[in-house]
Amino acid sequence: MGGLLLSVAVAVAAVAVLPASPAAALPPGAYTFVVNNGSHNVSVINAATNTVTATISVGESPFAVAVSADGTRAYVTNSFDDSVSVIDTATNAVTATIPVGDNPQAVAVSGTSAYITNVGSNSVSVFDTVTDSVTATIPVGAVPTGVALSDTRAYVTNLGSDSVSVIDTATNTVTSTITVGDAPRAVAVSGTHAYTANLAGDSVSVIDTVIGTVTATIPVGDAPSGVAVSPDGTRAYTTNTNGDSVSVIDTATDAVTATIPVGDGPRSVAVGANGTRVYTSNGQGNTVSVIDTAANTVIATVPVGGAPSGVATTEVGRPAAPLVSAPVEGATTGAFPKFKGKAIGEGGAVDADEVKILDDGGTLLQTVGVRQSDGYFSWLRNGSWPTGDHTVRFVAVRGGLESEETTVNFTVAPGPATPVVTIPAEGAETGPRPKFTGSAPGASQVLVQDLDNMPIGEVSVRSDGYFSWRQATPWAIGPHAVRFVAKNSLGLSAPKDVSFVVHIPAPVVNQPAQESTTGTLPKFSGTAPARSTVEFYEDDVKLGSAGVSSAGKWSWRLTGEMGMWTHWAPGVHHVDVYTNFGGTQSPEHTTVTFTAQ
Template sequence: MAASVAGALAALGVLAPVSSAHAAAESPAHRLVYVANLRGNSVTAYDPSTNAVVATIPVGTAPEGVAVSPDGTQAYVVNDGSNTVSVIDTASNTVAATIPVGRLPGPVAFSPDGSRAYVGHYVNPRTGGVDVIDTATGTVTTTVLVGSQPFGIALTPDGSRAYVANLLGDSVSVIDTATDTLTASIAGPGVRSPAAVAVTPDGSRAYTANFNSGNVSVIDTASNTITGNIAVGSGPGSVSITPDGARAYVANQTANTVSVIDTASGTVSDTIAVGATPVGVLADPAGGTAYVTSGRADTVSVIDTATNTVTATAATGRNPYGLATATVAPAVTGVRAGHGPTAGGGTVTITGTHLSGTRTVLFGTVPATGVTVVDDFTVRATVPPGTAGGVDVTVATPAGPSAASGAARYTYEYPFSGFRPPVADPPAVNQGHAGRAFPMKFSLGGDRGPDVIARGYPTVRQVDCATGEPLAPPTPAGTAGNSGLRYDAVTDTYTYVWKTSASHAGTCRQFTLGLNDGTTHTALFRLT
């Protein structure tokens, strides 16, 4: 038995495919599919909304299984050749930690609350083990001994039990997760080489893909007995159930097909041709889609579950294997051209991650008047009208809004009037005597408070009288009698009285007013 499995999968360098654990249904959202590339020593992050690879993440040697935490923040990747789990931060698509586990690990699944992860591995020719990882500390807290060569793990929706498909043990082990003890071992006639297992959303049944039997066993989880076997294609190695529990999708590795089981009748309702050597299958917990990794084709196929047709195929790394989906929230890391007039109308470029699903861009609470998605990292938006001052810029995808941050700000500029008489704006050069005080008057279209001048301003510096080029660094502009900034509500005028120095006689000076909207305004003076 073991030899026949090994022969069928010799090209992949492994014994059998790992299952894709079932996850709870959720609302449609922007998602990424994480694919473990067995011979690529990497994980492909695939965006089905654009049919594009958004990241290729180096991990350990021979990654097989992958699972995403219930909150979508981490992907656990099991490295068969490194005896480790790589923990991927889904926000940055980088490896944040590495967890040592048992020898030759394969499958992985999370508890519904995300507090634990379960990793199956080899112990000896007759025995396998399941390491229980405390996800808060990233450490293995215990190991539960199960049947030989665990190749698939799935938990019940309430998290009370873990079902483990033992490839060489011809059995399914049942673990009580409260006590981390083995409570049952399920076997039966016609069940040879169970390579994967999935549990229905209501927890009433478990389905195992039996690689060497060419069938799928149905287990009643109340009695932990096999109630029937459903014939599928040859070499079934992975099984996944739709979020409504109505269908089970089975990857038939040596038939290059996917069988669709109607769970109500227990019969195959459809057969779908896919790429060479379909190793893993995953019915998206969001519904509507199933994904299939084809080990020899180095691709992932996208199946529309409404029509059971392949709608897209994308390249992955070498020998794609296990896969999982993550709901990924967007993040904004910068806003280019981050200031403009209160009338809006300008275009800004927003940079970040997971932006390809952007539907709305908000400036404060006001939506942009136009949004263009460039790629997963860039969005352009037309600025709506606003009031003077700074606002947070956030983007919203079906996965939710981005968080506010100091890097994601836009400043509506004050409607600066220009300097009022007796001072004129450039290119005019104001004439005056050194040592005189100049009233620098301006309006901002209303009273903006006493702190409208930015820290470190106003300044003054010597410039070349012919070219205007700076001749010295700026220095603080003194004020007459420390009068500072005043506001007159009747005339809507701010006044800063700049007291020049008698030593400036015979030079040209540039006065610069910086405002807390990020803008600067200058006036030129020739002092005699």
């Protein structure tokens, strides 16, 4: 076993040191941190592009890395320096270097504590991530090389004693020691099971953490040195250093289901937060292999520094769970509840680009945009909700990262009935100022919207259910559609859509008769839409106008500047007569031809 460790150390010493690139802030996204043992630095890989975006100098011969749950700090063990480098992931800068035990190797972090295995002193250092100081040192087995954390325990692989030390993290004492395979190099924990990669045994030991015993031993590839478990706990991945491969284990059957060729000398392995990617550090190839977990194939090979060893994944700038303000949790609504809220983070800053809305089974119902000025979002389902209990889940999305879910439970009760619109009739022609009337029994208001559910107006409903509404400004000439939605304390009704066509007809001229001969003071009269204005032109020059009565009648004579009737010049005249309604002139006109004498 000592020979295996020594051979690694000799190989690392022969690698040239690469210069570090300047620190730069990480934009929101998923990242992989890779410790380059021979280059004395850390490569930061953007998981979206599979490219190195930063290189951070750390201590001598760094070996492993762990990232805090919130993605703000990375902790790197420096095996030759007997220290831990603390990296601020927002700036990619080392903010502290903390002395720990002799030859630190593995590191795991949870909450405000990090646990570091010290190979040279057969101990574990407990590191307070708030104060950046060592608060306890725990003796364990021989050559501790791996560590993983559960809620209440730390599991340490002792490569020199073929065992796992179980530490109670509340008291920081070893409570049990479990015998596993030959030379356990690394360990991962998921649920009630722990998995150890047994370097000299070419196997993985499966530990039932409830009873503290090995329940299965799974043969894998040659010299497994790293192990990681998918976020859903269904698969374990081991790097086989001498086999240049990764074994995929089905944790339900404890059987290898696939073996994936990777780079040269894979050491550590990490699974991305969403479980779709696996990353291996290839110590002899100076690369990282990126595996698509759906296809179990390598989709990218990323050059990094010298002799990469430790690898960890994280998400930077993950958005906060959205705040849903309506309906409130447990509310009773109508069949058309409107959902609204804000996607904001710390300090009220807008925290997302969009919000995904899913049903209780995880089926996507809709993705809505987030207003960037204040984080507001809203959604109204296209169709009614059935009566009964419902659950809707909201997930904020930014930079490809998804937040935790916000769950809203609500009950749909019978809401107001769909409003009835009696005037205008469906498809009717109206003037530019139509009055809409109808009934909405049981509703307090009627909301008027366009067909995209954008508000146009609203009106109160009388106790007998009657409502009427007229838009403050004239409608443009042409076809229109308006949506009416009844509202009461339970929510909204199904919509009632009304289509109508705004048309301003040309006036009807009854006199003078067409092609008639008149005197020089003829009277013009006829009909037009009630309360409109009739305008008169000759040779595109406006001669005057006349108001139309509520009965739709009008009359007019040519007048002069003083309001006195004015004689028409003897001869033939062609007068164009238009209707003007609310400032909008009719597109058509009536031409009257007569002869004055």
